[in-house]
Amino acid sequence: MQxxxxxxxxxxxxxxxxxxxLGSIPFGVVLTRAAGAGDVRNIGSGNIGATNVLxxxxxxxxxxxxxxxxxxxxxxxxxxxxxxxSEVAGAIAGGAAFLGHLxxxxxxxxGGKGVATFFGLLLAAAWPLGLLAGATWIxxxxxxxxxxxxxxxxxxxxxxxxxxxxxALGLPAPHAILLLAVFTAVLIWIRHxxxxxxxxxGAEPRIGAKKA
Numbered sequence: 276m277q278x279x280x281x282x283x284x285x286x287x288x289x290x291x292x293x294x295x296x297l298g299s300i301p302f303g304v305v306l307t308r309a310a311g312a313g314d315v316r317n318i319g320s321g322n323i324g325a326t327n328v329l330x331x332x333x334x335x336x337x338x339x340x341x342x343x344x345x346x347x348x349x350x351x352x353x354x355x356x357x358x359x360x361s362e363v364a365g366a367i368a369g370g371a372a373f374l375g376h377l378x379x380x381x382x383x384x385x386g387g388k389g390v391a392t393f394f395g396l397l398l399a400a401a402w403p404l405g406l407l408a409g410a411t412w413i414x415x416x417x418x419x420x421x422x423x424x425x426x427x428x429x430x431x432x433x434x435x436x437x438x439x440x441x442x443a444l445g446l447p448a449p450h451a452i453l454l455l456a457v458f459t460a461v462l463i464w465i466r467h468x469x470x471x472x473x474x475x476x477g478a479e480p481r482i483g484a485k486k487a
Contacts, residue, residue, distance in 0.1 A: 286359070287367055294351040294368035298375025298392065301382055302343040303328045306336050316382075324387040326422065344387070345395030348372045352399045366451035369396045373459050377466055388466040390426045393459050397433065400452045403444035407436045420481040423470035430460040 303323035307315045312331040315323055319330035325341035351372035356365030376392045378384040394412075398405030408429045415425040434456045437448040448456070464471070473479040 287364065290355050290359070290364050290368045291371040294355065294371030295375040296380075297347050297351045298372030299379035299381060299386070300343075300347060300375075301379050301386065302347070303340045303387070304382065306339055306343075307331055307333075310336055312336060322387055323382070325391055341391050344376065344391040345398075348376070348392040348396040349399035352396055362449045362451040365400065366455040369400060370455050370458050372396070373462065377462060388426075389459065389463055393426075393430060393463060396455065396459065400455060401437070401445060401448045403441070403446060404433055404436055404448060404452070404456065408433045416482060421474070421479050422482055423467055423479055424474060426463060427467055427471070430463040433460060 301323050303315050303325065307313060307328060310333065312333055315321075315328050315331065319327045321327070324344065325337045328340045329337035331337075348369055352365045352369035355368030356362065358364070373389055373392055373396060375386075377386045377389050379386040394405060394409060397408050411429040411432050412425040415428045416422065419425070434453060437446065437453045437456050439446045447453070470479060
C-alpha cells in the first residue's frame, strides 16, 4: 500500500505546484506594463484584477485580463483532469491556481480577489455551476448595483447549486467539485473582508457610480 501512496501523493503535489504557478501569473500587471499603461498596483484600489485594470482607461486590457484570469484557472483544472483522468486532480489543480491568483509568489503573495478565476474554474469544472453562478451575479448586480455583493452572493450560492439533483445538467456535482466550490467561496469572502465592512456601513460603491 505504501508503494502506491507515495507516488500518488507525489503526483498530486506536482499537480498542486503546477496549478499554483499557472494561477499566480499576474496578467493584470503584465498586460498594463507591456502596454505602457503603468503598474496597475499603483492605480485605483491597487488590485491586479480586470476591474482595476479598467481604471487605466484601457477597456481592451481589462477585457484581456478578465479572460486570461478566468482562463488560467480553467486551464489548470482541465489539463490536470485530462492528464490524470481524475476529478480530484482537476480540483486540486484548480484550487491551487485559485490560491496562486490570490497569493502570487511573483508579487510577494499580494494578488487579486479571485472572482474572474472563480468563474473560470466553475465553467471548466461543471459548466452548469458556472452558468448558475454567473446568472446569480447578474441578478444581484441588476438589483443592487454592487459588484462585490454580487460576487459574495454568487460564491456562497454555488455550493448549494452543486448539490441540486438535476441529472440533466450533470448535478449534483462530484464531491471534489463541491469541495472546490466551498474552498473558493471561503477564500472569496476572506479576500472581500474590506468590501464586507463597507457593505455593512452602506459605503460600498455602486456599479457605474462616479467618484466625487
